[in-house]
Amino acid sequence: MRRSCEVAIVGSGFAGSLLARVLAVLGYDVVLLERGTHPRFALGESTTPLANLSLERLAVRYGMPDCYRLATHGRWMEHLPELRRGLKRGFTYYRHHPGEPFADRGLDSERLLVAASPEDALADTHWMRADVDHHFVRRAVDAGVEYLDRTELTSAEIEDGSARLRGRRDGVSLELEAGFVIDASGPGGFLARQLGLPSGLDRTYTRSALVFGHFDDVRLMRDEAPTLQEGPYPDDWAAVHHLIDEGWMYSLRFDHGATSAGFLLTPRGLASMGESADTDGTRLWRALLERYPTIGRLFADARTMMPIGFVPRVQHRLTRAAGAGWALMPHAYAFVDPLFSTGIAWGLRAVERLALAFEDAASGDRKPDAATLARYDAALSEEADQIDLVVAGAYEALAHFDLFAAQAMLYFAAVSFAEVSQRLGGGDDVAWGGFLGVGDPVLGPLARESFERLRRITAETGAAGSADARAEFVEWLGRAIARRNVAGLADPARGNMYPVDFDVLMDRHALLGTSRERLLERLPALRGQGPEPTFAERPERLRAVTS
Numbered sequence: 136m137r138r139s140c141e142v143a144i145v146g147s148g149f150a151g152s153l154l155a156r157v158l159a160v161l162g163y164d165v166v167l168l169e170r171g172t173h174p175r176f177a178l179g180e181s182t183t184p185l186a187n188l189s190l191e192r193l194a195v196r197y198g199m200p201d202c203y204r205l206a207t208h209g210r211w212m213e214h215l216p217e218l219r220r221g222l223k224r225g226f227t228y229y230r231h232h233p234g235e236p237f238a239d240r241g242l243d244s245e246r247l248l249v250a251a252s253p254e255d256a257l258a259d260t261h262w263m264r265a266d267v268d269h270h271f272v273r274r275a276v277d278a279g280v281e282y283l284d285r286t287e288l289t290s291a292e293i294e295d296g297s298a299r300l301r302g303r304r305d306g307v308s309l310e311l312e313a314g315f316v317i318d319a320s321g322p323g324g325f326l327a328r329q330l331g332l333p334s335g336l337d338r339t340y341t342r343s344a345l346v347f348g349h350f351d352d353v354r355l356m357r358d359e360a361p362t363l364q365e366g367p368y369p370d371d372w373a374a375v376h377h378l379i380d381e382g383w384m385y386s387l388r389f390d391h392g393a394t395s396a397g398f399l400l401t402p403r404g405l406a407s408m409g410e411s412a413d414t415d416g417t418r419l420w421r422a423l424l425e426r427y428p429t430i431g432r433l434f435a436d437a438r439t440m441m442p443i444g445f446v447p448r449v450q451h452r453l454t455r456a457a458g459a460g461w462a463l464m465p466h467a468y469a470f471v472d473p474l475f476s477t478g479i480a481w482g483l484r485a486v487e488r489l490a491l492a493f494e495d496a497a498s499g500d501r502k503p504d505a506a507t508l509a510r511y512d513a514a515l516s517e518e519a520d521q522i523d524l525v526v527a528g529a530y531e532a533l534a535h536f537d538l539f540a541a542q543a544m545l546y547f548a549a550v551s552f553a554e555v556s557q558r559l560g561g562g563d564d565v566a567w568g569g570f571l572g573v574g575d576p577v578l579g580p581l582a583r584e585s586f587e588r589l590r591r592i593t594a595e596t597g598a599a600g601s602a603d604a605r606a607e608f609v610e611w612l613g614r615a616i617a618r619r620n621v622a623g624l625a626d627p628a629r630g631n632m633y634p635v636d637f638d639v640l641m642d643r644h645a646l647l648g649t650s651r652e653r654l655l656e657r658l659p660a661l662r663g664q665g666p667e668p669t670f671a672e673r674p675e676r677l678r679a680v681t682s
């Protein structure tokens with residue numbers, strides 16, 4: 136089987152499929168190659184406001200109403216209820232200690248709740264990836280993408296900015312000539328191996344192992360700790376994080392009752408598990424539940440829906456993200472850790488960037504130019520470093536809950552400032568804007584400074600430091616984010632519970648360089664309550680690009 140196309144995309148996760156579809160909308164001849172078949176299991180389920188804003192922008196720009204409807208829980212339920220999802224109202228954190236049940240100490244509880252939306256209808260979601268990725272593949276095919284699943288690629292050569300891919304499909308050999316190739320194959324590193332791209336892992340700090348599964352009948356934290364003070368949203372309808380000495384656990388509940396959960400363990404944490412720390416995920420899982428009684432109770436009657444998996448190290452990183460004739464999607468280029476749920480938002484941002492690059496090239500070379508690819512490469516490199524520093528800082532901060540709650544504010548300040556700025560407008564520049572404070576003179580340098588301060592406190596041994604040192608860090612962090620703090624974060628009076636607070640936002644209009652009146656005018660957009668856009672079959676602007 137021989138074929139040529141303009142763009143070949145390797146890997147049909149949401150990133151590959153969405154980009155393939157957008158390029159088909161732009162009039163490109165696209166082939167999407169997948170090793171497996173859909174529906175298939177995938178990790179990486181929890182979305183964030185920035186992810187959903189990307190989805191909305193893609194929907195509006197390229198005429199894809201389903202993407203707009205998948206961007207809030209309410210619209211999703213109304214229009215696509217057959218795709219399984221979970222309600223995510225915010226980010227919930229509890230600190231557990233070995234052998235002790237989680238303690239309700241009122242406002243002094245080691246509990247942090249940060250709302251990401253003001254109400255259920257506007258909330259983010261957890262994606263059941265088997266359903267959502269399958270949906271995006273089908274829509275890509277509807278848009279004209281040629282989709283080849285069960286395809287095992289064996290080689291890729293790039294010469295003079297064009298690619299030749301070889302492989303097998305159903306026992307038949309396949310040869311594909313493509314003007315441009317995009318690797319969306321995730322951590323498998325297909326193109327990296329073919330092009331001999333060196334690893335860049337040694338420039339990163341975060342290291343964690345993963346034990347994970349999908350479960351039925353996981354109990355609610357609210358039922359295990361019923362006296363906890365009411366928070367800004369129901370604790371369990373969130374990305375729930377259980378912080379432990381060895382790392383942390385995520386627990387994401389879907390509306391139909393299933394839960395995706397996994398422990399991320401530091402090298403020191405994994406080593407402390409002694410004999411359980413072999414490659415048997417089930418043994419490690421059970422040992423961790425035994426060590427932490429409240430988590431143990433949450434999962435006491437849980438049934439595993441798949442064998443518990445174990446990955447000794449989840450991080451990977453390459454040294455280049457693009458070159459003449461090729462580009463990597465973020466998950467193929469680098470992965471840090473699920474902490475702070477950066478993966479989907481970052482992946483969708485890259486879909487936007489590459490889509491714009493191909494849009495610009497549509498009436499010329501039909502592939503992104505060298506300057507755009509260099510910009511893409513530089514953006515991903517800086518952003519991967521930034522994500523690593525914010526997450527590595529949070530791992531250091533696990534030494535004491537006060538440190539962790541403060542470090543989390545760095546992440547929330549960056550994303551809430553970006554979210555509000557994006558909701559206020561911004562045009563094409565938004566897609567190229569730096570992720571997680573990259574390029575921002577205030578937030579940009581903070582990730583490294585915070586990480587270094589934390590390392591001094593913990594002496595890189597997990598020590599909690601002195602009460603004075605911790606108080607100083609908390610105070611410093613609050614001051615450091617002040618010029619971007621539009622959400623009233625790092626406020627001791629809040630008792631670690633942060634609702635979406637439009638009054639604070641109005642009061643802090645000057646931080647956004649705007650007036651109270653203009654903010655008030657934009658309130659429906661800020662609340663995510665604007666009218667549904669009209670989706671032309673072929674948006675007017677694109678007709679010009681693609682004709």
Ligand SMILES: Cc1cc2nc3c(=O)[nH]c(=O)nc-3n(C[C@H](O)[C@H](O)[C@H](O)COP(=O)(O)OP(=O)(O)OC[C@H]3O[C@@H](n4cnc5c(N)ncnc54)[C@H](O)[C@@H]3O)c2cc1C
Nearest residue numbers: 146148149150170178179181320321323466473476478479
């Ligand atoms: C434990 C864990 C939890 C996470 N939680 C979150 C979270 O809560 N929120 C969040 O935003 N992010 C999270 N992430 C990150 C998230 O998983 C990724 O950002 C996301 O999956 C990237 O999607 P993708 O479409 O780029 O790639 P993938 O989902 O990795 O899809 C890659 C596709 O390529 C195919 N493929 C692989 N190799 C080949 C090949 N050689 N040829 C053809 N096809 C191939 C695969 O079969 C697959 O279909 C998490 C990651 C991990 C590890």
